[in-house]
Amino acid sequence: MKPASFEYHRPASIGEALKLLAEHRAEAKLISGGQSLVPMMNMRLASPAHLIDINDLSELAGVKKRGDLIEIGTLTRHHEVASSSLAAAHCPLVSQAASTIGHYAIRQRGTLGGSLAHADPAAQMSLVARTLDARITLASHAGERELASVEFFEGAMTTAIRPDEMIVRVGFPIQQPGERSAFKLFSRRHGDYAIVSVALVVGMQEGRVARLQLGVGGASPVPIRLDRALDDFLGKVPDAGWVESMALASYHAITPEESTRIPAIYRKELTQTLVSQALNELLAEQEMEPA
Ligand SMILES: Cc1cc2nc3c(=O)[nH]c(=O)nc-3n(C[C@H](O)[C@H](O)[C@H](O)COP(=O)(O)OP(=O)(O)OC[C@H]3O[C@@H](n4cnc5c(N)ncnc54)[C@H](O)[C@@H]3O)c2cc1C
Incomplete structure (x- = not known):
C-alpha cells in the first residue's frame, strides 16, 4: 500500500521544527529514521497531514x-x-x-x-x-x-x-565503580523484536551485592523494573543458589497478559531463564577478575 498524501517539511533548525510542530500539532508527525513510521504510513495506521523530517538537524x-x-x-x-x-x-x-x-x-x-x-x-x-x-x-x-x-x-x-x-x-x-551490566533477549528469528528481554546492573562492594537494577521488556505494555522483588538479594555474596533464587523471584514478579500466540507462562519462564543467564554471565566475569 501507499501512504495517504501529506505535506513534507524539512526544517533547517530545531527552532523551525518546533514552530512547525506548534502550528500543526496532532496533524503533524516527526520522521527520523522512518523504520517504524513509514511502514505504519504505508499500512495507513498513521496518516499525518504534515510530515516533519528532522534528518538535517545534525546538532541532534x-x-x-x-x-x-x-x-x-x-x-x-x-x-x-x-x-x-x-x-x-x-x-x-x-x-x-x-x-x-x-x-x-x-x-x-x-x-x-x-x-x-x-x-x-x-x-x-x-x-x-x-x-x-x-x-x-x-x-x-x-x-x-x-x-x-x-x-x-x-x-x-x-x-x-x-x-x-x-x-x-x-x-x-554512567556506570559506577564495581558495577557490571548484561543484556539478554530471546526472539524467534534473528532480527525480530524480542519476545522477552532483560537488562541487568549489579553493583558489588567488598564481595557483596550492593546494588541491583533489573528491567524486563516485552512482558507488559511498558518496560518494568523489578525493584521490590530484589530487596532480599542485596547484601549477599552471590553464588549459584543466589542466582537461582533471583531468577525464580523474577518469574513470580511479572504478570504478562495471556495471549493465544504467546502464553503468559512462556514469557515468565523466558524471563527466569534470561535473568539466570545474565546473572551467570556477570558472576563468571567477576571470577575471572584478578583478586
Ligand atoms: C524489520 C524491522 C525490525 C525491527 N526490529 C527491532 C528490534 O528488534 N528492536 C527495536 O527496538 N526496534 C526494532 N525495529 C524498529 C527500529 O528500531 C526503529 O528504528 C525504531 O522503532 C523507530 O526509530 P526511527 O528513528 O526509525 O523512527 P521513525 O520511524 O522515524 O518514527 C517513529 C515514531 O517516533 C516519532 N519520532 C521520531 N523522532 C522523534 C523525536 N525526536 N521526538 C518525538 N517523536 C519522534 C515519529 O513521529 C513516529 O511516531 C525494527 C524495525 C524494522 C523495520
Missing part, C-alpha cells in the same frame, strides 16, 4: 559525556550508539542493547529518539532507558522539560510526549 545527533551522564542526541542512529567508544566505556548496557536491534540496515537508519517515541513494549532502548532511570529531554516552542523514563512511558505505543514536543536528547547515568 551524537554521544557526549556530561558530568554523571552519557547524553545521546535523539537523532543518533542505533549503529552509532552500538559502536560509540564513549558509550561502551561509561554505559556499556546502552551500546550492548543497541547492537541487538533488528538487522544492520535497520540500525543504520533507526534512531534512539524514534525508538523511544514509538514505544514498542519490546524495544531494546526503551528497556535500557527504564532500567537505568534515563532522563528524557523534550523541547517545544515554550522551552524544555525533562522526564524520568518511568513518567515517559505511559502504555504500549503511548508516551507522555505532547503534540507540540519532540525528544531532543536522553541522559543515561
Whole structure:
C-alpha cells in the first residue's frame, strides 16, 4: 500500500521544527529514521497531514559525556550508539542493547529518539532507558522539560510526549565503580523484536551485592523494573543458589497478559531463564577478575 498524501517539511533548525510542530500539532508527525513510521504510513495506521523530517538537524545527533551522564542526541542512529567508544566505556548496557536491534540496515537508519517515541513494549532502548532511570529531554516552542523514563512511558505505543514536543536528547547515568551490566533477549528469528528481554546492573562492594537494577521488556505494555522483588538479594555474596533464587523471584514478579500466540507462562519462564543467564554471565566475569 501507499501512504495517504501529506505535506513534507524539512526544517533547517530545531527552532523551525518546533514552530512547525506548534502550528500543526496532532496533524503533524516527526520522521527520523522512518523504520517504524513509514511502514505504519504505508499500512495507513498513521496518516499525518504534515510530515516533519528532522534528518538535517545534525546538532541532534551524537554521544557526549556530561558530568554523571552519557547524553545521546535523539537523532543518533542505533549503529552509532552500538559502536560509540564513549558509550561502551561509561554505559556499556546502552551500546550492548543497541547492537541487538533488528538487522544492520535497520540500525543504520533507526534512531534512539524514534525508538523511544514509538514505544514498542519490546524495544531494546526503551528497556535500557527504564532500567537505568534515563532522563528524557523534550523541547517545544515554550522551552524544555525533562522526564524520568518511568513518567515517559505511559502504555504500549503511548508516551507522555505532547503534540507540540519532540525528544531532543536522553541522559543515561554512567556506570559506577564495581558495577557490571548484561543484556539478554530471546526472539524467534534473528532480527525480530524480542519476545522477552532483560537488562541487568549489579553493583558489588567488598564481595557483596550492593546494588541491583533489573528491567524486563516485552512482558507488559511498558518496560518494568523489578525493584521490590530484589530487596532480599542485596547484601549477599552471590553464588549459584543466589542466582537461582533471583531468577525464580523474577518469574513470580511479572504478570504478562495471556495471549493465544504467546502464553503468559512462556514469557515468565523466558524471563527466569534470561535473568539466570545474565546473572551467570556477570558472576563468571567477576571470577575471572584478578583478586
Ligand atoms: C524489520 C524491522 C525490525 C525491527 N526490529 C527491532 C528490534 O528488534 N528492536 C527495536 O527496538 N526496534 C526494532 N525495529 C524498529 C527500529 O528500531 C526503529 O528504528 C525504531 O522503532 C523507530 O526509530 P526511527 O528513528 O526509525 O523512527 P521513525 O520511524 O522515524 O518514527 C517513529 C515514531 O517516533 C516519532 N519520532 C521520531 N523522532 C522523534 C523525536 N525526536 N521526538 C518525538 N517523536 C519522534 C515519529 O513521529 C513516529 O511516531 C525494527 C524495525 C524494522 C523495520
